[in-house]
Amino acid sequence: MTILAAAATSNDPSGSLLLLALVASVGYIAACAVWPFRACRPCRGLGRFHSPTGRAWHPCRRCNGTGAKLRFGRRIYAALRNTRDRSGPRG
Numbered sequence: 001m002t003i004l005a006a007a008a009t010s011n012d013p014s015g016s017l018l019l020l021a022l023v024a025s026v027g028y029i030a031a032c033a034v035w036p037f038r039a040c041r042p043c044r045g046l047g048r049f050h051s052p053t054g055r056a057w058h059p060c061r062r063c064n065g066t067g068a069k070l071r072f073g074r075r076i077y078a079a080l081r082n083t084r085d086r087s088g089p090r091g
């Protein structure tokens, strides 16, 4: 108890904030690795739009009917990977 209190008071506030940001970003990266997709916003993850009668539908153009969109963090990862793959022999 006293050790925790001492650590809390002796910590530099900017340092603990940095640590919190680091923990949050690591958590976000882990979440992007486990759940790379999020529900498509226009079709709410359904992948299609229904007519008012509910019988007819057309596929969502944003997600190509999959209902899934890559998350922001995962898109960054994909972009980084593609850049590395394309660099090839030229470097």
Ligand SMILES: [Zn+2]
Binding pocket: 040, 041, 042, 043, 044, 045, 046, 047, 048, 060, 061, 062, 063, 064, 065, 066, 067, 068
């Ligand atoms: Zn969609």
